[in-house]
Amino acid sequence: MRRTRILTAVLALAAGLLAGTPPALAADSPRTALAADTYTWKNARIDGGGFVPGIVFNRSEKNLAYARTDIGGAYRWVQSSKTWTPLLDSVGWDDWGHTGVASLASDSVNPDRVYAAVGTYTNSWDPGNGAILRSSNRGASWQKTDLPFKLGGNMPGRGMGERLAIDPNKNSVLYLGAPSGKGLWRSTDSGVTWSQVANFPNVGNYVQDPSDTSGYASDNQGVVWVTFDERTGTSGSATQTIYVGVADKDNAVYRSTDGGASWSRLAGQPTGYLAHKGVLDTANGYLYIAYSDKGGPYDGGKGRLLRYATSTGTWTDISPVAEADTYYGFSGLSVDRQHPGTVMATAYSSWWPDTQIFRSTDSGATWTKAWDYTSYPSRSNRYTMDVSSSPWLSWGANPSPPEQSPKLGWMTEALEIDPFDSDRMMYGTGATVYGTENLTNWDSGSQFTIKPMVQGLEETAVNDLAAPPSGGAQLFSALGDIGGFRHTDLTKVPAMMYTQPNFTTTTSLDFAETNPNTVVRTGNLDSGPHIAFSTDNGANWFGGTDPSGVSGGGTVAAASDGSRFVWSPEGTGVQYATGFGSSWAASSGIPAGAIVESDRVDAKTFYGFKSGKFYVSSDGGATFTASAATGLPSGDSVRFKALPGTKGDVWLAGGATDGAYGLWHSTNGGTSFTKLSNVEQADAVGFGKAATGASYQTLYTSAKIGGVRGIFRSTNQGSTWTRINDDAHQWGWTGAAITGDPRVYGRVYVSTNGRGVIYGDSSDAGGGGGGTDPTPTPTGACAVTYKITSQWSGGFQADVQLSNTGSSAWSGWSLGWTFPGGQTVGQLWNAEYTQSGSAVTAKNVTWNANVAAGSSVSFGFTGSWSGTNTKPTAFKLGDQSCTVL
Numbered sequence: 001m002r003r004t005r006i007l008t009a010v011l012a013l014a015a016g017l018l019a020g021t022p023p024a025l026a027a028d029s030p031r032t033a034l035a036a037d038t039y040t041w042k043n044a045r046i047d048g049g050g051f052v053p054g055i056v057f058n059r060s061e062k063n064l065a066y067a068r069t070d071i072g073g074a075y076r077w078v079q080s081s082k083t084w085t086p087l088l089d090s091v092g093w094d095d096w097g098h099t100g101v102a103s104l105a106s107d108s109v110n111p112d113r114v115y116a117a118v119g120t121y122t123n124s125w126d127p128g129n130g131a132i133l134r135s136s137n138r139g140a141s142w143q144k145t146d147l148p149f150k151l152g153g154n155m156p157g158r159g160m161g162e163r164l165a166i167d168p169n170k171n172s173v174l175y176l177g178a179p180s181g182k183g184l185w186r187s188t189d190s191g192v193t194w195s196q197v198a199n200f201p202n203v204g205n206y207v208q209d210p211s212d213t214s215g216y217a218s219d220n221q222g223v224v225w226v227t228f229d230e231r232t233g234t235s236g237s238a239t240q241t242i243y244v245g246v247a248d249k250d251n252a253v254y255r256s257t258d259g260g261a262s263w264s265r266l267a268g269q270p271t272g273y274l275a276h277k278g279v280l281d282t283a284n285g286y287l288y289i290a291y292s293d294k295g296g297p298y299d300g301g302k303g304r305l306l307r308y309a310t311s312t313g314t315w316t317d318i319s320p321v322a323e324a325d326t327y328y329g330f331s332g333l334s335v336d337r338q339h340p341g342t343v344m345a346t347a348y349s350s351w352w353p354d355t356q357i358f359r360s361t362d363s364g365a366t367w368t369k370a371w372d373y374t375s376y377p378s379r380s381n382r383y384t385m386d387v388s389s390s391p392w393l394s395w396g397a398n399p400s401p402p403e404q405s406p407k408l409g410w411m412t413e414a415l416e417i418d419p420f421d422s423d424r425m426m427y428g429t430g431a432t433v434y435g436t437e438n439l440t441n442w443d444s445g446s447q448f449t450i451k452p453m454v455q456g457l458e459e460t461a462v463n464d465l466a467a468p469p470s471g472g473a474q475l476f477s478a479l480g481d482i483g484g485f486r487h488t489d490l491t492k493v494p495a496m497m498y499t500q501p502n503f504t505t506t507t508s509l510d511f512a513e514t515n516p517n518t519v520v521r522t523g524n525l526d527s528g529p530h531i532a533f534s535t536d537n538g539a540n541w542f543g544g545t546d547p548s549g550v551s552g553g554g555t556v557a558a559a560s561d562g563s564r565f566v567w568s569p570e571g572t573g574v575q576y577a578t579g580f581g582s583s584w585a586a587s588s589g590i591p592a593g594a595i596v597e598s599d600r601v602d603a604k605t606f607y608g609f610k611s612g613k614f615y616v617s618s619d620g621g622a623t624f625t626a627s628a629a630t631g632l633p634s635g636d637s638v639r640f641k642a643l644p645g646t647k648g649d650v651w652l653a654g655g656a657t658d659g660a661y662g663l664w665h666s667t668n669g670g671t672s673f674t675k676l677s678n679v680e681q682a683d684a685v686g687f688g689k690a691a692t693g694a695s696y697q698t699l700y701t702s703a704k705i706g707g708v709r710g711i712f713r714s715t716n717q718g719s720t721w722t723r724i725n726d727d728a729h730q731w732g733w734t735g736a737a738i739t740g741d742p743r744v745y746g747r748v749y750v751s752t753n754g755r756g757v758i759y760g761d762s763s764d765a766g767g768g769g770g771g772t773d774p775t776p777t778p779t780g781a782c783a784v785t786y787k788i789t790s791q792w793s794g795g796f797q798a799d800v801q802l803s804n805t806g807s808s809a810w811s812g813w814s815l816g817w818t819f820p821g822g823q824t825v826g827q828l829w830n831a832e833y834t835q836s837g838s839a840v841t842a843k844n845v846t847w848n849a850n851v852a853a854g855s856s857v858s859f860g861f862t863g864s865w866s867g868t869n870t871k872p873t874a875f876k877l878g879d880q881s882c883t884v885l
Contacts, residue, residue, distance in 0.1 A: 688740015
């Protein structure tokens with residue numbers, strides 16, 4: 001499925017489950033700190049849900065593998081649990097494009113080192129340039145080098161590669177193939193600095209669609225892969241022979257035999273095709289190349305496989321089927337490092353009836369297929385599929401032969417045989433990572449088993465979220481590409497996405513506040529209705545009827561009692577209906593394309609927003625009247641919600657940096673709004689269960705407050721805010737939707753654009769203030785442990801544990817120290833802090849003020865350093881000196 005998802009904010013402005021402390025990017029500069037609660041962050045499990053264009057095994061360490069995604073970051077394989085752990089959750093709001101990974105490389109000389117080439121779009125959709133991220137601890141933390149051009153993790157051609165490669169003999173040397181005519185780049189200092197290889201002769205010329213004025217399909221796909229012949233170097237000396245693939249149908253492969261000093265077109269190569277992959281089997285000296293007539297990952301009508309003998313320069317066409325019989329391109333190329341001569345490739349663009357996987361054990365002289373026809377349309381499969389861990393991969397389909405459900409896959413550009421285990425193979429699809437652990441059954445004539453190998457890798461783009469106050473559903477999600485899910489248990493993969501109908505993308509959903517069994521969703525579908533209803537809390541669905549002209553889902557709102565609905569679809573104006581949408585009538589007084597929501601108390605009151613104007617209907621959506629409210633954002637990057645339980649209480653978030661931007665509140669049904677002065681920017685707002693003793697529901701927002709971008713919570717109607725995420729948990733862009741849980745205090749659900757549905761639970765079970773804290777007056781003995789957990793050039797991360805070693809409890813605390821080496825705190829969590837010169841004071845926040853005798857409290861921070869990063873030698877709790885452990 002095509003995944004060209006674009007952030008609405010960009011358009012408006014132009015893990016195992018994850019828990020604890022995941023990887024962090026080095027802080028570029030100090031930032032304002034706010035009070036922070038300790039949260040545990042996890043994914044509402046879906047397992048997969050997006051395209052995985054690259055899988056990389058380390059060549060020298062067993063079980064070390066990585067996966068890259070087009071918009072959802074990078075992951076590392078955890079063999080003990082057979083799960084993936086995310087590595088780029090620390091990518092922040094301003095660098096959201098760095099969640100798209102264009103290429104990834106794992107260092108076989110030093111397996112602790114890994115590199116990622118990041119950037120999502122090469123056109124104007126992504127305003128930032130690409131970057132090279134480098135890690136010396138397997139992605140636990142990163143350092144960044146900005147590039148002078150963009151990279152395209154979600155651009156056409158993203159399944160070709162790998163574009164980024166490490167010299168296997170001299171690992172300080174790396175190459176990067178760039179898109180957009182930027183050529184071939186090289187680093188000689190382990191990725192710290194980069195320069196263009198000036199003498200490389202070809203920057204590529206292939207574009208998918210030259211007429212595309214958006215720049216998406218009309219970008220030059222550039223230099224697409226780099227492969228070293230490790231036999232032509234020795235340890236510590238640069239490899240001499242390097243092969244490079246270029247998106248040029250007449251000149252697809254180049255070679256250097258002098259360590260990159262000079263380059264020439266490889267003689268005798270075929271023309272008319274793009275080289276998607278180039279993989280060298282060093283044991284027998286064959287360079288295998290998978291060709292397609294298109295750049296992929298979703299297009300490709302013809303293909304070939306060729307073998308190049310590096311010793312003789314002889315080319316051999318080893319295509320598994322005749323060129324005339326292909327209706328797909330080849331990719332997913334891999335060799336078995338344990339058994340030279342064993343090679344596999346995929347028919348990546350074979351959508352119907354299924355993808356195909358080919359295998360040869362004689363260097364391509366003969367091939368067998370993963371499946372073949374017995375007597376059309378009947379198929380014989382060499383494999384069995386077990387999707388019990390992700391049953392939704394069947395899509396609830398019951399196709400006619402030769403199609404089967406679940407499918408073997410589509411967009412299968414990444415296939416890798418484990419270099420240490422011939423029985424293990426993984427491959428990426430448009431929806432998951434599949435794999436097998438008994439692959440060699442293929443050769444013995446018995447079936448091998450394919451299962452999802454995807455747990456922990458969450459790659460959905462979230463458009464909307466809703467948490468009902470009652471019923472079996474904990475959460476409803478509206479997702480790109482796979483529709484969305486009803487979660488009754490956040491820790492388990494739902495059996496199926498929404499079906500009847502199954503939208504390719506769900507754009508909006510809502511439930512009736514006082515009757516949560518009534519649920520509505522809207523979405524995109526090539527044919528069929530664009531709206532669906534449920535009367536049993538989302539367990540089952542039925543399609544509604546579209547009014548004339550509907551072309552897309554738009555937004556939808558359910559009356560508080562479920563008696564009526566207002567729908568603002570794409571392609572036509574706002575509509576309203578009583579009952580379940582069997583007959584729609586046009587609403588008056590509100591422009592087409594308006595965002596619509598319902599009052600959560602009055603069943604006849606609905607609201608709308610469009611281009612700076614707020615609209616109100618008091619007759620069930622039949623007529624709307626423009627509010628006199630002024631000062632609201634002029635654009636349409638706005639999300640607003642009405643508070644459950646109180647009529648006319650509306651919160652509105654949104655705007656743009658070149659105009660009004662922030663969070664607004666109305667208590668009179670939108671007649672007027674008051675802008676919160678303590679919120680600089682906000683993009684989504686939601687509500688959750690009130691804190692203990694509070695009469696107003698807890699507010700959550702994805703916002704910029706106090707100069708810091710993050711996820712914030714307020715228990716006092718926005719008077720004060722607590723940042724509840726930290727720099728290690730940012731997830732790029734989180735502006736589409738946010739909601740608290742009406743049944744669990746502190747629980748918040750956060751949308752991401754490629755990392756799935758994130759939810760957080762607070763360590764503060766009952767709640768308390770929104771960032772205000774008691775004055776600490778601790779007495780008694782104390783002990784401090786100061787630990788530097790990560791350090792990089794100019795930056796570091798540290799954890800501090802303060803222990804009450806006295807006999808009396810503390811009702812507040814304030815810890816002071818002096819940095820000996822010119823260090824500066826950049827971002828501190830689980831405490832407030834001040835710094836004057838080298839002197840720092842860290843003070844408790846509300847929820848961790850009380851520390852019993854014999855107990856401890858911890859906080860952490862990132863900072864910068866110059867000269868030395870020596871640890872402080874003395875700490876004081878008020879006037880009391882603490883023992884340093």
